Amino acid sequence: MPEAASAQPTRAPIGASEFDRDTAVTPREPGVYDIDLSAGWTIMNAVNGGYLLAVLGRALADALPHSDPFTISAHYLTASRPGPAVVRTETVRTGRTLSTGQASLFQQDEEGREVERIRVLASYGDLDALPDDVRTAAEPPAIPPMGSASVPRTVPPRRRQLRHHRTPDAQARPVDPGMGARTAVGQGEMRAWFGLADGRDPDPFALLLAVDALPPTAFELGLSGWVPTVELTVHVRSRPAPGPLRVSVTTRNLAGGFLEEDAEVWDSENRLVAQSRQLARARL
């Protein structure tokens, strides 16, 4: 989608963007990292789950001998708040092709006790070392092209917008300027263009954000309110090419107060670069 790239007047490079600053972890000792969770990625006072996953993903990338998340599974324990946090990692196994690690993010409660917010298990590798073979039956989702009248711009999942687009009334508007090309395509499915507000190109950590950046599909199913994630697993399948991403999120089954959200992320070269599934609770 080169037209999108050229439409961005300035474009923050990978490593020097808002997303990079807000996910930067500072080593305190081997395997332990400090992070100041930015208030810019909150929804209803809770920090976005995809942003948290990117933070934990960067800590593990530093701690493990491999730098790219291939599969990362997160269990969300308590709601994170903006502010200081510490990430403690453990190297579980190192191998030639894959390494496995564990990481937890902690914050202090009002009495100064450490409370665990989220715990992940992940296997890392080197995306650039993978062979080029692709055999796929998957096709990119149909989304109106960026630049069309109903699609004013790429999705900026930042600050006000991210805080906003999770609110229940978001679904009332067929095109939300804060959501770019978000289109409801029937019960339980959402599709959107996704890009960082400062034009930074996607990398594997931005994919961890992208899978959880759309409004809950539960809104399309007629539910409203908070849909907390219980567990979220992301598979990064390829390093994304520069340019905007397309994201589709589908819920097929809401039952017993729980629903799954399946996300697929496609890059500008029409490759399926990430798949995710989360189990979320619906407050009925």
Place this chain on the structure above:
Amino acid sequence: MPEAASAQPTRAPIGASEFDRDTAVTPREPGVYDIDLSAGWTIMNAVNGGYLLAVLGRALADALPHSDPFTISAHYLTASRPGPAVVRTETVRTGRTLSTGQASLFQQDEEGREVERIRVLASYGDLDALPDDVRTAAEPPAIPPMGSASVPRTVPPRRRQLRHHRTPDAQARPVDPGMGARTAVGQGEMRAWFGLADGRDPDPFALLLAVDALPPTAFELGLSGWVPTVELTVHVRSRPAPGPLRVSVTTRNLAGGFLEEDAEVWDSENRLVAQSRQLARARL
């Protein structure tokens, strides 16, 4: 599918079947369990990943205040062997509706050192406490009915059969007596009836087995050989009704030497009782 139930001459009750005996864990101390991994669930000398998940799932059901796995994510580190193993669990968080735990399975190597085989993170709850609401767009897979000429019996994922049906030549036979109604329905998809050989009805732990019991979809994609699981996450969505299960496994994207396998499990009352996704390595 009552005809299947009546066709079973004897039917082991839940708790007293081969599957229950082979997944029984013995508490050694609080949170630590001994298990003798049965040789009956091996494929090419490696113990089946779904069987291992059921073992870890039972240990966590004992260790946590809730007894039903809602979501369980497993990272497979080294190949398990039949024989003694120890499961060490950690209670991560306990809540009113959900509890989260971690568990690892270890075996000793030839020098007597403990080697970690598999690590899981899981959130448990009470399936019977969930409300009855269902809003679903998911439909059971089409499979020829059991009892038809091409479908001799339910799937017995045990001993010889399980060892057999992962071998590369399994795909050559459109109907494998060891696989029941396994039918290839096009590239990258498998469907089968699934039941335990001794007629034991399914429970949530049998679902953990069911999602990984079919031959790899990679065989349908023209690959052969071992397709080791890197990570497997299962969501148990409902307690299965008595009677045989239907399982569909789909692979849409093989790229860079990795593929996903998405499994859905349906019970005899046409409910989607489990969803799973695994990331596996294809030896090209």
